[in-house]
Every structure is written in C-alpha cells, then in structure tokens.
Amino acid sequence: MTHSVPTVRPVDLRVEPVNQVLDRVERSLQVRLDSTSVVRKRRSVGAWTDRDTWVRVERRSLNKIGDQGWNGTESAALLEGLAQPAWLGCVVWRDTDGPVMWRADETEVLPGAPVGTAVLSADPVLPEEWWRAFNSSLDALSRNTTRRVATPDTVMITQHLVTESIRGTFSDEIDTSVERWVPAHADLNWANMSAPVFSLFDWEDWGNAPQGLDAATLWAASLAVPALADRVRRERRGDFESRDGKLMTLFACSKILGPDAYPEDPRIEPARHMARQVIAELQAD
Structure with missing residues (x-):
C-alpha cells in the first residue's frame, strides 16, 4: 500500500x-x-x-x-x-x-553583496573581471559530473517537462528532444550571484539539465534591461547557439509567456520576439 x-x-x-x-x-x-x-x-x-x-x-x-x-x-x-x-x-x-x-x-560569507533582485530593471554595470569569473565558473560547472537532476522552481527537469512547457506555449511542430545534459545551477538569477567579486550561491536546485538552462534563465531575468540581456547572450554564445540552448531559451520564454504570464511584465515583448526567432531557427535545422 x-x-x-x-x-x-x-x-x-x-x-x-x-x-x-x-x-x-x-x-x-x-x-x-x-x-x-x-x-x-x-x-x-x-x-x-x-x-x-x-x-x-x-x-x-x-x-x-x-x-x-x-x-x-x-x-x-x-x-x-x-x-x-x-x-x-x-x-x-x-x-x-x-x-x-x-x-x-x-x-x-560572500565576497560581496548580491548583484540585485532576481529579475533586474537596471544595469548593474559589472566589471570585466566579474564576467570572466562568471564564465569560468559556468564552464567549470558543466565539466563536473553528478547523478543529481536539476529542479528549477523545485520541479525536476525531465524531457517530458521540457516538451510540455515548450509545446504548451508554442508550436507542437518543434522537435524538443534534448541532446546533452550537463550540471547546472538551475536557479541562476541576479539574486544568487555576488558583486563586485563573483561568487555563485543558493545551490538547492542544482543538478543535470539540458545545456544552456543557466544561460537562458539568466537571460530571461535580464530582459527588462536589453543591453544586459544582450551581454548575457554574448558571454554564453556557445550555449545559446547550441540546439539545446535554443530549446532552453524557449523553456525560459514559456515561463514569461505561458498561461501564468503577468500582463504588465516588461519582458513579454522581447521574450515573444526571441521565441519567434528561435522557433524559426529550430524548424530550419
């Protein structure tokens, strides 16, 4: 029983x-x-x-x-x-x-204060040393190994969840098959990193996830500051250009554009624009 x-x-x-x-x-x-x-x-x-x-x-x-x-x-x-x-x-x-x-x-203790709230509305103007440490840590994280499975928003990420989230918001014609799973922080936002010295904290949800989950999550948390969102995409270009990174971009967009969307969210239009672009790229592959 x-x-x-x-x-x-x-x-x-x-x-x-x-x-x-x-x-x-x-x-x-x-x-x-x-x-x-x-x-x-x-x-x-x-x-x-x-x-x-x-x-x-x-x-x-x-x-x-x-x-x-x-x-x-x-x-x-x-x-x-x-x-x-x-x-x-x-x-x-x-x-x-x-x-x-x-x-x-x-x-x-952290070597600095949190960069800001989870979702930013102003550019934090981070030094170049910060971005180098940020990239170094995310690259190192993906080279580690674990049996844990990431739990973004406390929900275990699976192929089914990825498919359900993307197709529930966008087209059923998108192939949502994930190719590469790597360790991810799974709650990468501006409240979980310190500055001016970089440090990454709040590891409760980390584990294996599709490549690009962290990059896409941080990008989505930056969309109200276009220059910052663009910087995140440039810094993690390899993640965003991968097929899994494109899927994770749609996964992140689905949380902004899905059934629980907040109509006044300033991220809605940039998320919708990026989703159209990514869907076209995936369908052209």
Whole structure:
C-alpha cells in the first residue's frame, strides 16, 4: 500500500513568523544570528552569525524533496573549479506540525553583496573581471559530473517537462528532444550571484539539465534591461547557439509567456520576439 504525502499549506517566509525556527538554528549550530542582517525570501531566511559566517534556512514540503533529497548546498561543495562560498555544516529537522522539513546550512560569507533582485530593471554595470569569473565558473560547472537532476522552481527537469512547457506555449511542430545534459545551477538569477567579486550561491536546485538552462534563465531575468540581456547572450554564445540552448531559451520564454504570464511584465515583448526567432531557427535545422 502506498501513502500519499498530505497537502502542505503554502507559506511565504517573508511574512511568516520565524523566530522559533531561528532560535532552534542558533541552539543546534551553536551560533548567534545577527537580527539586523536577516534576509527573508519566499522559501528561505538568511542571516550573519557571530563567527562571521552565513546561515541560510529553508522550509520545504516532503513532496518537494523526493528521491534527490535537498542537500544541494552540501553536495555542491564537491564541485571543482567554480567560485562559491565554502560549506561548513548544517542541521535538518522535521516540523512537528506537518509534512515539512527545515534545513539550515552554514557557509562562508560572500565576497560581496548580491548583484540585485532576481529579475533586474537596471544595469548593474559589472566589471570585466566579474564576467570572466562568471564564465569560468559556468564552464567549470558543466565539466563536473553528478547523478543529481536539476529542479528549477523545485520541479525536476525531465524531457517530458521540457516538451510540455515548450509545446504548451508554442508550436507542437518543434522537435524538443534534448541532446546533452550537463550540471547546472538551475536557479541562476541576479539574486544568487555576488558583486563586485563573483561568487555563485543558493545551490538547492542544482543538478543535470539540458545545456544552456543557466544561460537562458539568466537571460530571461535580464530582459527588462536589453543591453544586459544582450551581454548575457554574448558571454554564453556557445550555449545559446547550441540546439539545446535554443530549446532552453524557449523553456525560459514559456515561463514569461505561458498561461501564468503577468500582463504588465516588461519582458513579454522581447521574450515573444526571441521565441519567434528561435522557433524559426529550430524548424530550419
């Protein structure tokens, strides 16, 4: 007999009380969290500690953990050749009030502040050294190996998901077969990279994905700043020119143009324009 996981009440940690959670983290990791430094996001909370480290606390329902688990930050510590904060330790526990797990990871602090919000509306004017480190890290990431499967937006990426997302928004005549799967961060946006010194963090969703997922995700997060979106495409030209990169561009566009599209999103028109161009290129191949 199989047992389904009960439905979990949606929670936004930006507004949900978290004092008891943070108290437990302090006791378990034997640290003091700086209350003035707390950063609250929809599904995570982070803060500085009294030993000059950073602690990120995440809440996740059991049905979002699955076979892969959710030790992304811990397992990413084994990746070679890329700039990221060193992982130092963690504490994990199950919530007594429902089918939910909490996890707190302690890492080194970032060498700079996050570039900005996930989706930018102004050019961050990044130095050339930043772009070199960015490219070096993404290239190194793709050369690593893993059995993990990426979970963008906490959903495991599969051939079926790629096909369903693209054909649900665009033409059924597009061949959506993925050729190459490589390790990807899977949540590459401007809130998960630091500047002026580059570092990549928040590794909860990383794993194998179609080539170009990260590049396309960051490009989509840049579309409200045309020059920045163009820069991302130039820097990751190899990804975007690959067949899988074109599919990932459509995959990213589907999240902007799909059924849940926000009518006032300034990215809609550039995404629609790029989608038409990419579809023509794929159909011509």
